[in-house]
Amino acid sequence: MSVGTNSGADTGKAVPGLAGVPLLGSLFDLKSDSLGTYLRAQHQHGDLVRITAGPPGMRAELYCVFSPAGAQQVLASDAARFRKDNHFYQEVRESFGNGLLTSQDEDYLRQRRLVQPLxxxxxxxxxxxxxxxxxxxxxxxxxxxxxxxxxxxxxxTHLALRAVARILFGTDVEATADVVTGCFPVITEYVLRRGYSPANIPRDWPTPGNRRAAAALDELYGVCDRIIAERRRAGAEAGARAEAGAGGDTGAGAGAPGEDLLTLLAGARSSDDGEFDAAELRDQVLIFLLAGHETTATSLCFALHLLARHPEEQSRAREEISRVLGDRTPGAADLDRLPYLTQVLKEAMRLYPAAPVIGRKAVADTRIGEHTVPAGADVILAPWVTHRHPDYWPDPDRFDPERFTPEAEAGRPRYAWFPFGGGPRACIGQHFSMLESVMALAMILRAYEFEAVDTEIPVRAGITLQTNGPARCRIRRLDG
Known part of the structure; x- marks a missing residue:
């Protein structure tokens, strides 16, 4: 496989390493506070740091890339050298399927071509x-x-899940939302536990943890498979009626606006790429459910909580909403008419990126800055750290939506802010997430005033950024 021209023959300076404890390195630091550990590594050693974790024989070496230029290399300009082959992605793949988030090579390209028009x-x-x-x-x-x-x-979380489930499944939203609410936490904790462990027992051993996860997966797969089978059967029957010239209204075609996404996925096909079979459809649905609700929920949660702690910015956002919308319900065209609210959202996504850590596996020696990342290395990108890099974000922990005026954005490197990843594998749902978040924030802030009850929210890195405690706000109705 061709991986570009960066041979890495000049190995450069030795990659600095974060100090850990004898035998286990930084294992306990990463388990207890991985985000804080990555921040400390950057503060102490710069933009490429080697972190070791685990006992001899099972030790992981993580090459952590914190600069915007390094992130651009890994995700975009040298993307072919960095693959989703690491242990963590394999665990995600085994639970949530081989959809757009986890697939690679021709599988990924085929899926992307089929899904992109949707x-x-x-x-x-x-x-x-x-x-x-x-x-x-x-x-x-x-x-x-x-x-x-x-x-x-x-x-x-409830709002984002209901929205994505209704868009995916249409009238089947109730059953799917309830199943996802019950099953996703069990499955994601199982993936995290296995993904961060240097060694795991086989999934089919009948341990309590394996059995709980298997039961949750069976329930989740079951409801998805049932709805997929119903959609495919209905599509086949409609096609048969059309061929027989039965006449009458057979319903909107697969491309008709407003039709649920599952029906459109089931109808996605091309002469070169064929179509999704039932198992592939389920994989796409599971990935859309995972990525489509947890990421948007995180952005909305922290945007509201930050505004609850900053009343002046909250008032300014509400004034813009009132001026632009009045009493009408926002629509897609309003996304570009609410620039300050969009700045608020982007700043929340800077401080609390829904994907705080991104992993890759290096497949060739690659020079990044003054150092070389060796082939076979586990590579970590951390938006959590890069979004706080003091060279690009003065007073980085301060909430300041003015960082995202057009002039300020133009003055920063492209990958100083990358909550949706980047390069050929940038998030396909970026516009959907921004649309949902801005519309929801506009409606919420017009209706309610917010005051923070919990002034700090502990967080941790899961598959997405997870809150480790409540994020309560006192609300006051504004429109009677």
């Missing part, structure tokens, strides 16, 4: 009505919040 801006903008309806439902429920207090982490 994520054009025009297509995604057609989901605005669903986003608005699900947000309105949450706002109505908040009228009965005990003591006028809501946990914005739980509430935004």
């Amino acid at each position: 994520f054009t801006r025009r297509r995604v903008d057609g989901y605005a009505e669903v986003i608005a309806a699900e947000t309105a439902s949450v706002l109505t429920a908040w009228g009965e919040a005990p003591g006028g207090i809501v946990d914005v982490s739980d509430e935004m």
Whole structure:
């Protein structure tokens, strides 16, 4: 396989290493606070740091790349040299399938070609009505919040899951949302435990942990398979009626606006790439459920909580919303009409990126800056750290939406901020996430005023960024 021209023949300076304890290195630091450990590594040693973890014979060596230029190399300019072959991605793949997040090579290219037409801006903008309806439902429920207090982490997870499930499954949203709510935490904790362990027992051994995860996977797979089978059967029957000239209204075609995404996925095909079979459809659905709700929920949660702690910025965002929208429901066209609210969201995504850590495996020696990352190395990119890099973000822990004016953005390297990844594997759902987040924030801030109850929210790196405690806010209805 060709991997470009960066041979890495000049090995450069030795990569500095983070000090750990004898025998185990930084194993316990990474287990207890991986995000803090990566920050400390950058502060102490710079933009490429080697971290060792684990006992001899099972030791992992992580080459951590913290600079925007290094991130651009790994994700974009030298992307062919860095693959999703590491242990963690394998665990995600075994639980959530070989969808767009985890697939590689021709599998990935084929999937991307089949799925890309379903994520054009025009297509995604057609989901605005669903986003608005699900947000309105949450706002109505908040009228009965005990003591006028809501946990914005739980509430935004509920909102984002309902929205993506309705877009994926249409009228089958109730069953799927309930199953995902019950099963995803079990599965993700299982993946994390195995993904960060240097050695694992086989998944088919009947241990309590394996059995719990298997039961959750069976339930999740079962509901997806049932709905997929129903969609494919309905599509076949509609096609048969059309061929027989039965006449009448057979429903909108696969490309009709407003049709659920699963039906569109089932109908995605080309002469070169064929179509998805039932197992491939389930893999795509599972990845969309995972990436499509947890990431957006994280961005919404922290945007609201940061505004709850910064009343001046909250008031400014609300003034813009009132001026632009008045009393009407926002639509897709309003995304570009709410620049300050978008800046708030981007700053929340800087401080709390939904994907705080991104892993790759180097397949060739590659020079990054003054150092060489060797072939076979586990490579870590950490938006959590790069988004706080003092060379690009003065006073990096301060919440300041003004960092994202057009002029400020133009003055920074492209990969100083990369919450959606980048390069050929950039998140296909970026526009959907921004649309949902800006629309939901606009509706929420117009209806309620927020004051933080929990002033700090502990977090940890999971498959996505996870809160380690409540994110409660006191809310006050503004429109009567």
